[in-house]
Amino acid sequence: MKTRVTELLGITYPIFQGGMAWVAEHHLAAAVSAAGGLGIIAAASAPAEVVRSEIRKARELTDKPVGVNIMLMNPNAPEVAKVVLEEGVGIVTTGAGNPAKFMKEFKEAGVKVIPVVASVAMAKMMERCGADGVIAEGMESGGHIGSTTTMCLVPQVADAVKIPVIAAGGVGDGRGIAASFMLGAEAVQIGTRFVTAKESIVHTNYKEKILKAKDIDSEVTGMSTGHPIRQIRNQMSREYLRLEKEGAGLEELEQLTLGSLRRAVMDGDVVNGTLMAGQIAGLIRKEQTCREIIEEMMEEAAGLLGERDRC
Numbered sequence: 001m002k003t004r005v006t007e008l009l010g011i012t013y014p015i016f017q018g019g020m021a022w023v024a025e026h027h028l029a030a031a032v033s034a035a036g037g038l039g040i041i042a043a044a045s046a047p048a049e050v051v052r053s054e055i056r057k058a059r060e061l062t063d064k065p066v067g068v069n070i071m072l073m074n075p076n077a078p079e080v081a082k083v084v085l086e087e088g089v090g091i092v093t094t095g096a097g098n099p100a101k102f103m104k105e106f107k108e109a110g111v112k113v114i115p116v117v118a119s120v121a122m123a124k125m126m127e128r129c130g131a132d133g134v135i136a137e138g139m140e141s142g143g144h145i146g147s148t149t150t151m152c153l154v155p156q157v158a159d160a161v162k163i164p165v166i167a168a169g170g171v172g173d174g175r176g177i178a179a180s181f182m183l184g185a186e187a188v189q190i191g192t193r194f195v196t197a198k199e200s201i202v203h204t205n206y207k208e209k210i211l212k213a214k215d216i217d218s219e220v221t222g223m224s225t226g227h228p229i230r231q232i233r234n235q236m237s238r239e240y241l242r243l244e245k246e247g248a249g250l251e252e253l254e255q256l257t258l259g260s261l262r263r264a265v266m267d268g269d270v271v272n273g274t275l276m277a278g279q280i281a282g283l284i285r286k287e288q289t290c291r292e293i294i295e296e297m298m299e300e301a302a303g304l305l306g307e308r309d310r311c
Contacts, residue, residue, distance in 0.1 A: 001302060004164045005187035008132060009091055009112060010065055012036030013298050015177075016135070016166060017290075018191030019069025019093055020143065020276070021045070022265040023202055026054045028290070030061035031199035035291035040067040040093060048079035055087045065090055072097025085109050093135060096144070100129045114166065118146025123157045123165075131163060135189050138169030142192050142278040145169075145220065145230050151183070158184025172280035174300020181305060192278040198289045203268030207287060209234075209275055215282035225250050232275040236260060 003014045015037035017024065021044035029039030041058060043051045051068065058066045068089050070080050073096040081102045084092055092099075092106065095116040099106075106113050107130055116135040117123045123134045136157040138150025146153075150169040158165045167180035168189035180188045194200060196207045209232050221240045222228045231237055240256055257274060264273025288296070 001298065001305075003186035005133060005166060008164070009038060011038050013294055014166075014187035015294055015297070016040060016067075016093070016168075016187060016189035017194045018141075018168065018189050019043075019067075019095065020191050020195065021071075022261055023191075023195055023200065024069065025201060026058040026061065028194060028197060028200050029054075029066050030058040031197065031290040032194065032294070033058075033064035033066050034062040035289075035294045036064075037290075037294050038065060038067055038091065040069050040091075042069045042071075043074065043076070043080045044069075044071055045074050045076065046080075048076055048083045051080050052083045052087060055083070055089060067091035067093055069093045069095065070099070070102075071095055072099060078102075081105070084111065098125070098129070099131075103130045116168070117157065118148065118153070120153075120156050120160045123161050127161045127163050133164040133166060133187075134161065135166040135168050136185070137189070138167075139230070140170030140279040141168055142195075142218075142230050142276040142281075145228050150180075154180060154183040154185050170278060170280050172278075172283045174297045174302075174304060176280070177297055177301035178304040181301075192281050193284050193293060194290065195277065196284055196287050197293060198287055202265050205268035205270045206264050206273075206275060209270050210277050210281045210284055211287065213277065213281040213284075215279070218277060218279050218281060222253070225253060229274070229276065230278060232277050232281065234271055234273075234275060236272045236274065 005014050013036040017032040019040045019042040021042050024042035029041045032039035041054045091112045093114045112132040114133040115126045136154045138153050139145040154167045164186045166187040167185035171188045172193045219233045220228045220230050224244045260274040263269040
């Protein structure tokens with residue numbers, strides 16, 4: 001399935017793996033890229049040299065393109081951007097800020113820059129500053145979210161910009177891919193389903209919570225702080241919401257969640273860890289390799305889109 005996105009990035013399938021902190025490391029990114037999608041290493045808050053090591057390890061596992069996600073609010077972002085340039089990474093996705101201050105160097109080096117956006121205004125701003133595409137992420141996604149659903153956001157962004165749009169949030173199978181294309185996207189970004197991949201380093205306890213999740217099992221914390229996060233409900237999220245309701249301040253709330261994502265991913269703490277996952281979790285029922293996930297989704301999407309063409 002060729003689109004402007006696959007042609008631009010040199011990938012076989014129009015599927016990105018989300019840049020999920022603690023989850024999107026070299027094993028997962030390399031496996032997704034080797035299977036024909038775009039694997040992405042999440043820089044998150046990691047030191048620049050750790051990111052360099054992850055890039056090099058991924059390249060030992062695949063010769064396919066692998067991207068890096070830079071979290072712009074990270075104080076290490078300038079150093080990470082420098083490492084990206086020094087290591088010759090060709091694709092960068094960004095979140096939590098505006099990549100404009102890095103754009104000149106990225107463009108001169110031939111780096112393709114694709115920011116995550118949650119509004120039409122941000123998408124248009126990113127196009128003006130030279131972005132090669134935008135990831136329009138709806139509030140169905142796991143982790144940090146905006147306020148607009150994918151169904152509403154993607155077509156409005158697609159109408160507003162000329163650069164390619166990648167849909168994210170609530171996509172977990174071929175039906176989601178086909179629907180995203182009908183909304184105007186030319187690729188999708190998938191996070192939650194890849195959390196459960198066999199190549200994912202995420203603790204088995206965390207994977208099991210996703211595989212057993214029902215459609216109503218995710219909830220959003222942090223609405224009162226302006227930093228909403230979607231996750232699977234557990235004791236920690238219930239306590240967070242109780243404190244929010246009682247008017248707790250940001251410092252107290254942050255203390256509750258300090259290190260909680262790492263505890264969930266690495267230690268398997270599904271009681272007090274943060275189990276970031278999208279609303280699509282209730283659709284995921286089996287652990288598969290990245291190749292199996294991608295090929296299954298693409299076969300289903302191609303069949304659905306083919307049926308449309310025959311109508």
